[in-house]
Amino acid sequence: MRIAILKRDRCQPRKCQYECIKYCPMVRTGAETIVIGEDGKPVISEELCEGCGICIKKCPFEAISIIGLPDRLTGEETHRYGENGFVLYGLPIPKPGKVTGLLGENGTGKSTAIKILSGLIVPNLGAKTATWDAIIKRYAGSELQNYFIRLAKGGLKISYKPQYVNAIPDYFRGNVRELLEGTDERGMAAELVDALELNAALENDIKELSGGELQRVAVIACMIRDADFYFFDEITPYLDIYQRVRVARVIKEVLNDRAVVVVEHDLAILDMLADYIHLIYGKPAEYGVVTMPKSTGRGINEYLSGFLHAENVRIRDKPIEFTAHPPREKQEEERRVSVEYSEFEKSYDGFVLKAKAAGIESGEVLGVVGRNAIGKSTFVKVLAGEIEPTKGRIELDIKI
Incomplete structure (x- = not known):
């Protein structure tokens, strides 16, 4: 079984010479294996295609794929x-x-x-x-x-939670409480808001929510439908x-x-x-x-x-493997501190980030792990020099 795929977003017939048709061996014998569709883009007959792959190689925009599939999928x-x-x-x-x-x-x-x-x-x-x-x-x-x-x-x-939650503000106007109260068919909104720690966001407008808050609102809205x-x-x-x-x-x-x-x-x-x-x-x-x-x-x-x-x-040439190993040994000449900072603080209204003095060595990969909204991005922005700490100092002698 063979299927032909045309990536329509890549296909640009106005900028090519229809190489897919010009070089197709079946077309040269008189068969209508590839014809021009109503929109000017090629239409490939899967019944007539022999799978030679010439059209794939000749297409200047890499818009064509010819795929062989198991016969058991025929008609399925x-x-x-x-x-x-x-x-x-x-x-x-x-x-x-x-x-x-x-x-x-x-x-x-x-x-x-x-x-x-x-x-x-x-x-x-x-x-x-x-x-x-x-x-x-x-x-x-x-x-x-x-x-x-x-x-x-x-x-x-049926209750359906969409993939792209950032589109929710395009379809709903109001705050979180209004959205959930208008959706709650099981009388469980308050219980789920508490379970997923969204009480502080109930009066916030939907368009002001963070990605994490939107995701939890969408999950709750899906669950409270009967x-x-x-x-x-x-x-x-x-x-x-x-x-x-x-x-x-x-x-x-x-x-x-x-x-x-x-x-x-x-x-x-x-x-x-x-x-x-x-x-x-x-x-x-x-x-x-x-x-x-x-x-x-x-x-x-x-x-x-x-x-x-x-x-x-x-489905894959190589397996996905997770290996546990200790940090790699670094040569003495590699041990050069690139970023050095004293103990510092960064304060916002209602939020304070505190960091102890430390340094990051050249060639080192440093992970920053923690819950959302506790200052990970703020920490990195201070180190990068994008924002100034409220207390302490950052010494940078590198390009970022």
């Missing part, structure tokens, strides 16, 4: 974004009382998958459009058949380690009798939260394949190793 397209566009194969399976994780590389269709299950996208099965009857028939005999029957009839209550299925498109961005653990625990406890699907990249949080996971592999912006469910531990280990045993597919 779940959704396709237009002709020669991204293709998604398969979907995760939400189960009542369980948390389903979805793990995979960016651009392989995780958000598309949960938007389909949330009813935000109607899957087209690889065609221009598809009827609900065709969709239900495609999944006949599977756990998703009944799901789509209920979804088509409007019989599912739904059958809950979909979270990433829960950890902008959150520190403490907040990530708190959010995961609250989701697990509050939604323990509901079906939950979580897209997540933080492996530790996914391991803690999910009952089982689906991996999704493929090529970013080209195609994605959702695996059958795996136990959480097995799924994470296969993702790290780069080899999926049940599918007999290698």
